[in-house]
Amino acid sequence: MLQRMHQKGQGGFTLVELMIVVAIIGILAAVAIPQFAQYRIRGFNSSALSDIRNLTTAQEAFFADWQRYAVTYNNTGGPLAAVAEDGALLDGPSSAAMVIAQFVTGTASHEELPLAIGNGVSMQADVDANAASYTAISKHLQGNTMYGADSDSTAIYRDQENLDPGQGSSDSAVGEQIADFLPAPVAQQDDFAEIPAPNPWAAQ
Numbered sequence: 001m002l003q004r005m006h007q008k009g010q011g012g013f014t015l016v017e018l019m020i021v022v023a024i025i026g027i028l029a030a031v032a033i034p035q036f037a038q039y040r041i042r043g044f045n046s047s048a049l050s051d052i053r054n055l056t057t058a059q060e061a062f063f064a065d066w067q068r069y070a071v072t073y074n075n076t077g078g079p080l081a082a083v084a085e086d087g088a089l090l091d092g093p094s095s096a097a098m099v100i101a102q103f104v105t106g107t108a109s110h111e112e113l114p115l116a117i118g119n120g121v122s123m124q125a126d127v128d129a130n131a132a133s134y135t136a137i138s139k140h141l142q143g144n145t146m147y148g149a150d151s152d153s154t155a156i157y158r159d160q161e162n163l164d165p166g167q168g169s170s171d172s173a174v175g176e177q178i179a180d181f182l183p184a185p186v187a188q189q190d191d192f193a194e195i196p197a198p199n200p201w202a203a204q
Contacts, residue, residue, distance in 0.1 A: 041165065044143035047118040049204075051092070052138040052147045052156060054116055055125060058100055059134055059151065062113050068131035069151060070100035070113065072124050080110040083131050089124045089179045091141075091169050092117030102131055122169045124179050133187040139168040139178045146178055148192040148201055150185060155203040157192040 013021075062070045071087030073080060074097050082103040090098050094117040101112040117123055118140070125136035132151075139146045142165045148157040159181065168178040181199060183191040192201045 041142070041144055044120065044140035044165075045145045048121050048123075048138040048140040048143055048145070049147050049156065051116065051118050051121050051123060052136060052149050055100070055123065055136050055138070056149045056154075056156075058113050058115060059125070059136070062100060062102070062111070063151075066102065066104055066111055068102050068104075069127045069134040070102040070111075070125070070131070071127055071134075072115065072136075073099055073101040073112070075099055075101065075112060083127075083129065084110075085127055085129060085131075087125045087127075089122055089169075089177060090115070090117055092121040092123070093119040100125060102127070122178050124182055126182060126185055128185045128187055130187065133185040133189070135183055135185040135191050137178050137182045139163065141166065141169045146181060147204075148182075150191045152188060152190045153193065153203075155193075157201040158204055160200050160202050 059069050071084045072090050073084070074088050074090060076097045077088065080101055080103055084103060094115060096114075098115050098117055099112040100115050101110050103110045120141045121138055122141065123136065123138040125134050127134045135148065135150045137146055137148050144162040144165055146159040146163060146168070148159070167176065183195055185191060193203070195201050
């Protein structure tokens, strides 16, 4: 009697029930995994956006002190030329060597300001011949959006034609570096607002 009751109480899942559970898990995974990848890319893009905002703040602080804008510069790379126009493409994370710097008229040296660059972010800033205007660009190596800024506008610009994750760094083997998309700075001209197709930019 006890043995029969024990056998009656035993049960399990049918094959159909197991197949339904597996199908539900598969559907949830198919929806969640692409969304998770997009969340990661958005996070990487936010890092590049934050860094270029920090750069614009640093540029204005530099200009307030020295009446000229600065270029991105790795201060382990040798002396800075008298008015340097082309900055170096810097890849984060930042170190003590990553600065914005510019030759200061009337001195034999240059002035530097520390520059914070996040892990995986590539950034470059160039100036015009008189260091009176700058353009800058940033992109996270695993992000898909480039961001641009210049001295003539407080807006941050976003490239509307995304690069692939993996493009953009100074050691990237995939396509162009972000520096290839950086317009030449011209004083009193909003450079990024006037870039023609096929690389249009939109203000954030």
